[in-house]
Amino acid sequence: MKRTLPASLFLLFFAVQSASALFTDVSSLNIHGVAIDALVEQGVLEGYSDGSFKPDQEVTRAEAMKIILLGMGISVNESSSSAGQFSDVSENDWFYDIVGTAVDLGIIEGYDDGTFRPAQTVNRAEALKMMLEANNEAAVAPGSDPFVDVPTSAWFAPYANYAKTWNIEPPQTDGLWHPEAAITRGNISEMVYRLQEVEESGNEYDESVTWLDHPFAAVSTSFKVPFGWYYKTDGVASIWLVDTGNNQVSLLDPYDNGGTLLITRYLNSEGDSSSELFNSIRTELEASSYESSINGYNTLVVEGGGNYQRQWYVVMPNLSVVHIAALRGDGPYAPYLDDQFEKIVNSIAYDPDAGPDLDINEIIQSLNSAVQVDGQGNAMMELLDDWELIETDAIGVGTGPVDYFYSPSANITIKYERSFDVILDLRDGETTAF
Numbered sequence: 001m002k003r004t005l006p007a008s009l010f011l012l013f014f015a016v017q018s019a020s021a022l023f024t025d026v027s028s029l030n031i032h033g034v035a036i037d038a039l040v041e042q043g044v045l046e047g048y049s050d051g052s053f054k055p056d057q058e059v060t061r062a063e064a065m066k067i068i069l070l071g072m073g074i075s076v077n078e079s080s081s082s083a084g085q086f087s088d089v090s091e092n093d094w095f096y097d098i099v100g101t102a103v104d105l106g107i108i109e110g111y112d113d114g115t116f117r118p119a120q121t122v123n124r125a126e127a128l129k130m131m132l133e134a135n136n137e138a139a140v141a142p143g144s145d146p147f148v149d150v151p152t153s154a155w156f157a158p159y160a161n162y163a164k165t166w167n168i169e170p171p172q173t174d175g176l177w178h179p180e181a182a183i184t185r186g187n188i189s190e191m192v193y194r195l196q197e198v199e200e201s202g203n204e205y206d207e208s209v210t211w212l213d214h215p216f217a218a219v220s221t222s223f224k225v226p227f228g229w230y231y232k233t234d235g236v237a238s239i240w241l242v243d244t245g246n247n248q249v250s251l252l253d254p255y256d257n258g259g260t261l262l263i264t265r266y267l268n269s270e271g272d273s274s275s276e277l278f279n280s281i282r283t284e285l286e287a288s289s290y291e292s293s294i295n296g297y298n299t300l301v302v303e304g305g306g307n308y309q310r311q312w313y314v315v316m317p318n319l320s321v322v323h324i325a326a327l328r329g330d331g332p333y334a335p336y337l338d339d340q341f342e343k344i345v346n347s348i349a350y351d352p353d354a355g356p357d358l359d360i361n362e363i364i365q366s367l368n369s370a371v372q373v374d375g376q377g378n379a380m381m382e383l384l385d386d387w388e389l390i391e392t393d394a395i396g397v398g399t400g401p402v403d404y405f406y407s408p409s410a411n412i413t414i415k416y417e418r419s420f421d422v423i424l425d426l427r428d429g430e431t432t433a434f
Helices: 033-041 059-070 094-103 124-134 157-165 185-200 272-283 334-346 360-369 375-383
Strands: 210-216 221-225 230-232 237-241 257-267 290-295 299-305 312-314 320-329 388-393 402-407 412-417 422-428
Touching: 033 157, 033 185, 059 094, 094 185, 124 157, 124 185, 157 422, 221 334, 237 334, 257 334, 272 290, 272 299, 272 312, 312 334, 320 334, 334 388, 360 375, 360 422, 375 412
Parallel strands: none
Antiparallel strands: 210 221, 230 237, 237 257, 257 320, 290 299, 299 312, 312 320, 388 402, 402 412, 412 422
């Protein structure tokens, strides 16, 4: 027997925007999508002949150098012969002129054995050094450790400090910078794009400009949701970042580097004014508070209170009150959580007609992008609310049961494996023949 699963059974992962049509593997949910699209338009990036971009593929030294030079507006000197000094770079290599130009400009040096190692992957520290030197940026030695895992004594500390100051490359969600980690094509695209934006504006890069609006019907508002964050819109609306390193399960119990915004609404049927509402709320508070304005809405901001790190009471145009409460851990990512909380709350907009905002083609593209990606199955399935379970293979693929879900509205079936929360495959029509 078929049974329709309510959308509330699934927890939605990532926010949504207009899907990019440039590459088959860069969907509307890709965290680096805006940067990739911008650099493609500039002629800095290109994809592969199969229509893909491979954003998660680790980038080599030669590839990184090309992206950095073009991204910084540096013309490649086709008459340079400087790359000939390296024993592993020949005139027939596509990157010969690129490497030569980078050597001429003092951006790169080879290794003591006389090689350049063009196929070697690039780590985070190396990429930032090449970028800043290509852009003639002065990286100043920091007075204190820029990140928990970047001491002032490290050779890359000035570059990491620049990345932190201008938000070119923030810490990962465990609060560490991971200077040794190999970076991907998507990652280096993001860094180059952010540096371009900093150069253009003269200000720290604000990643919230690329966050995507999502309607929260339960509280008649919309919020921008950061990439990589979960959210749910029914019942007690919530937006949260799970601390996977500590095996956090509940959005109500954030561990060291996790955090949650809980969002509810008070209808204010008496039609009390903002002042009357805030005075009433203050009588129940033991924490300090102050009045402010967010997006033109009168707001009472409460510093702490009970288990909360901060609270906001935002009065909507219909005089209903949206209450937002922040919970978080105290790990090294906490300062960044606080900043993201503020940006999410500051994006609030009254939306009495809140509802779905993706068309079927965009949803199908997003589901396709999640195939074989562990931990995103349930999240991505929230994009549709009419899934019907048509069959379960209890034996599965050796790791756990496999379910087949069909969506009449999209006319697609997905093959879903439970233990890894992964969409194994997707087919047109209602079928179990995968």
